[in-house]
Amino acid sequence: MSAPVLALDNIEKSFGALRVTQGVSLDVRPGEVHALIGPNGAGKTTLVAQIAGALRPDSGRIRFRDRDVTGLGVAARARLGLGRVFQLSNVVGTFTALENVAVAIVAAGDRPFGPWQPALRDPALGDEAAAALARVGLADRAETRASDLSHGERRALELAMSLVQDPKLLLLDEPMAGTGRAEGERLTELLLSLKGRVPMLLVEHDMGTVFRLADRITVLIYGSVAVTGAPDAVRADPVVRKAYLGEEEAV
Numbered sequence: 001m002s003a004p005v006l007a008l009d010n011i012e013k014s015f016g017a018l019r020v021t022q023g024v025s026l027d028v029r030p031g032e033v034h035a036l037i038g039p040n041g042a043g044k045t046t047l048v049a050q051i052a053g054a055l056r057p058d059s060g061r062i063r064f065r066d067r068d069v070t071g072l073g074v075a076a077r078a079r080l081g082l083g084r085v086f087q088l089s090n091v092v093g094t095f096t097a098l099e100n101v102a103v104a105i106v107a108a109g110d111r112p113f114g115p116w117q118p119a120l121r122d123p124a125l126g127d128e129a130a131a132a133l134a135r136v137g138l139a140d141r142a143e144t145r146a147s148d149l150s151h152g153e154r155r156a157l158e159l160a161m162s163l164v165q166d167p168k169l170l171l172l173d174e175p176m177a178g179t180g181r182a183e184g185e186r187l188t189e190l191l192l193s194l195k196g197r198v199p200m201l202l203v204e205h206d207m208g209t210v211f212r213l214a215d216r217i218t219v220l221i222y223g224s225v226a227v228t229g230a231p232d233a234v235r236a237d238p239v240v241r242k243a244y245l246g247e248e249e250a251v
């Protein structure tokens, strides 16, 4: 089997006496959607912050694309291809959807960096940005200001902005948060369409989405990994049912 894209080895993090991450090991394989779930306060946000590089673990190692990135910060990990989407938005409300994607392309660095406005008039850049919008279903919203997009459209825009940077792993922070039923369905379909193209670590409370998208699921309880496995195995796991899924009537 090929090497994992991301591997956490025995990560520990405490806030004072509170052990929020306890010996967490998990990996994300090439092409896989790996979901991270757990009850409120289980330590998902803290773990994602450590994966993104915003928080340093007290001990343990994090490898990303065969490099030890434990000591690297957010920007260095982003440059290596770690794309975090949805919780930290780079969308500029007064720019159109197309301009936002164009800025993301320029920021990704393969073009000479200069003043935005002339750069944004480069037709090749416009074509590339339009193609990226089309891939997420926003072709007809290219000239709409980001602030006028619906919540779900904005999420799709954020995805387009991340995808143009050619991420090697997408860290998806609660994509369904705040979306209505129809929007959530469209967003799930969009993520399904990306499955296999880019590996994803999906942190999500919506169990319907998790079970539709995930190849494997890791369940975090009180900061420890309770189980990692295929969705059916996780669904059937008695510890998980008792500690977590029992709370979710839909499952």
Ligand SMILES: Nc1ncnc2c1ncn2[C@@H]1O[C@H](COP(=O)(O)OP(=O)(O)OP(=O)(O)O)[C@@H](O)[C@H]1O
Binding pocket: 015, 018, 020, 038, 039, 040, 041, 042, 043, 044, 045, 046, 047
């Ligand atoms: N900076 C901090 N200082 C002290 N305690 C913290 C800090 N950040 C998080 N915690 C505590 O760590 C525990 C885990 O929090 P975390 O937000 O990581 O959980 P979570 O699984 O993301 O929860 P939710 O699903 O509600 O977002 C909680 O008890 C929280 O109060």
